[in-house]
Amino acid sequence: MLSPDTRVLLTDALLPPVGYAIDSVVTTTYSLDLTALLLAPLTFSARTRTGDIDDADPIALLESIRRHVGSITVFTQAGGLKLPSAYRSVLSFAENAVVEVRAPQPGRLFHPKIWLLRFVSDEDGGYLHRFLCSSRNLTFDASWDTLLVLDEDPDSADVVDPAPIAEFVSALPDLATTPMSVDRAAAVVDLARTVRGAHFACPSPFTSMTLHPLGLSEGAALPIPAVADRALVISPFFDPSTSRRFASLAPQTRIVSRAETFDRTGSAAFGYAETFTLQSVADRPGEEETADEPASEVGGVPSGLHAKAFVFDTGDSTLLITGSANATSAALGGNIEFSAALSGPSARCGIDAVWDGGRGTTGLSRIVEPYTITPAEPDAAADALARVEKEMADFRALLAAAGPQLHFTFDGETAQCTLLVPEGMVGAFDGEVTVSPISLQGEYRPLAPEVTWSGVAATNVTAFVGVRTVRDGIELFGVVKAELHGDVAGRDRLILRGHITSAQDLTRCLLFLLGGELPGDLDALAGTDRGPNGERAPGRGTVDDTVLFEPLVRAVIGDRAALDRIDALIRDLDAPADLIDAELRDLLDAVRVAHAAVAGGEK
Template identity: 35%
Template structure:
């Protein structure tokens, strides 16, 4: 169980095993926070170095994270429900994520709701002998989206094993193969190849079961016309935990008695009395958390993707019968849509009641309170009335996000221009104002005309051209803001290098960062703090006139003598920056000589 304070636990679960490094990954999420997606490549690259999010250390400079973003984001394929990418603060570093995100929709009009990662790691061993690399797979099935929400969630981590008792996860591969057919626009070839490769690997790989689990099955819902439920109907004891619910779950999906039902009081109030009559004990969940909304956040629509989730978000279906427990964890809520229209995933874990039973699930320990400590007896009140405009704004957001948008780049005078356009007319939105802007330039807004194809032009600099287009919908006092990935056409080759140079900055900043890395305590840093600062600092790249100071040279020589392994660890980063021509003049040649002496004993001639 992920507790609200563990905002990085899902990210931490992606870190490579010892002596392995990240090779590739595919993921699917419902809601996406681009800042959380920034954290994923860092976790994959900087194994074992991040401290808790509460660490306020400022010793970690962004350059290593920038390098990890650039090198690892190219190996990521992230599917996200169209219209569910939240609007983050403007960051230039988001440009490295533009090609990684693929918006998708569900085939039967529901939503794409799973939260799954499939990661492949490769051994650090030298493969120069011609043998194929040693690789390992990991699968994460969670209820938490790729966000930094402070909520109660679940995650099931499954690692590859050579034991014949391991389980196969073929349905996970089927899920991702199907998502290729559900994209808004054609999926680029490199993403298709990655998904096919990882899905094929999944079908031939066994995974170790978590402790206490005797059997494990994965159920993917919504890929076929079959809407039957995998939930048992004859359990002696049952518990359902679901933050969202609907009456048709209790009348059509699971029309049997439910022992205990746990949700928020607001969603319990929405149920008809006939539905609640099927429940023996209804509990409201209250851990004392409440969203702290300020400014525009207080005007967000009910399901705005930027709305921060707190409290209960885990989805759990637990059953006990004849001394055995069956636990269903994943993305599906107790709603008719989850089991009838959406694409969802549930991991079914079977084991003893002692290991997986309801009391074990909800109980606490001497050190931590359990879930049941936050249950209280539900007392019915009047169902809430949705405020005016919220439903329509969320529907309009999804309608706009279904359009394939292209951004055409061209030179314009002394700078550049990008024109975002669609081939089909935008939906007609009554009494709703629509504005859009490139995510990299938050202050440059244009009003969108509904009922005709999108055609908006922005004059900008090359490094501020964005493959993410931000939208804001406004109706009376309610807002809905979101981001849409855009396929850029006519991107100059030098854009990537220019962006890297802008993010790294001048020679002084590079040397300051290098000095920090060479310090004895350089492993101490805060990942979340860095993500908030990255590309937000004022940076002025110099014109090549930066020079290396004597303290930097002394530190390099001292490290060469005392800790040559540290130079070896930094060598891939420096080599890549040298290849991109973003190092201060003369530093690449000096580094090569010092590194050769430190690792070989004499410089290469």
């Protein structure tokens, strides 16, 4: 289980094995914080030590995104993008990585939280795969979650069948609200192809595992038993029918949920089950949340319990199901979800082991407390909020699927941006709708078939459009992705120039391009000062262009990929002579010639 303070565990799980580099990644999430998305490329380049985006060197962030974003595809619920607290122009380089999707069954959600990663060997080009099955969205929510990590182990006797992963991933491009690019869709399908041969090991002490995607094929269901001796059910959400089902399938049942879920569902639905909530010290809001911020299956869980785990003891065997599916009718009957079912001996992985802990682990009983369900009085305000929240989310999903376009033209270093949406979307929501590029503050304008912003800084041109909806005093913000039309390469060039403003910046960027996975060495070369805990100290350090010589010599010997990255940067930057002087150009030309000679004339 992941606590609110251990987000770094996810970044640890994304790190490539020693001797391998990231090759291809697919991840799925219900809600997506665009800033959190930037953590993945930083991790793949070993550029973050704390899991904190604010700790990242800005040049390292730029280089990591440009290097890795082409190999990452994020599938997210249409309209489920979160408005970032601060806009970063480097998000422009991540636009193509974000694919909005919708569940095929009307009224259901795209809700899985998986990562499928393919690593390539530096030595022989062979592949290794890693699969993560989680309850955590790609956000900064301060919630308690679960994370299951599967790595390949050719020597393992307990092998997990990867076919459900392959079938699930290969189906994702067809769920996109607007067609994906041919190359990106092909990369996703190729990753699904290679994972079929993966040799995933079942984690000890479990002895077998099955994988269960839901919502894509008729009849797919989790292997929840009809009866068990004991049950432990952890879920932030229930509804009356599912709470009765789980509470009655075993004579001894413990249920862990949220206080508001228990009270709104009612004690009768939980029968004789023992009910628990997180202790108040554990169920605390995060730094950016307030204690009274509501949680819902549609709106998400900003803090507190978000884990989903169903544990069943029968005889001396245990079945544990964990993943994205809540204990609700929607999750178990129509939502797109992904969960894993693990089986093993009760003595080592049963309810007592989970509840009491052991072998250096903290049992669940240490962080929960009994909860007495108090019948909730009818709460018209809460009911209205839940209803309007869902209608607002449905509208954003509809708007995303309608194919919005953002056209822009440059006038010097500013642009005129025009958002085009189908006329039928205007008035589709019974309330106020205003929109704005997420890069602009205070520029929300009423939704219309054409909405124009003038004098927009080129670095603020973005495909991500904020959507503000208001009804009955309820105001919510979300984001949809528009199709971008205009001189995108020119915009990207200006963003690059905005980050690389001096020869010193360029030298630092070239060092990162040449540095591979050696952040410690790069810190010394790039003059990056670090604090006692590894955080980046204020200031950007100083460097001398001569520090490029040794890394370039190493590239001559064998790192052609680094030279290709440098060529791409120089081409895309199209920098003036005062940024890339003749001496540096001559040095790079000499390195290319030397590499060709060392490689036997290979270009």
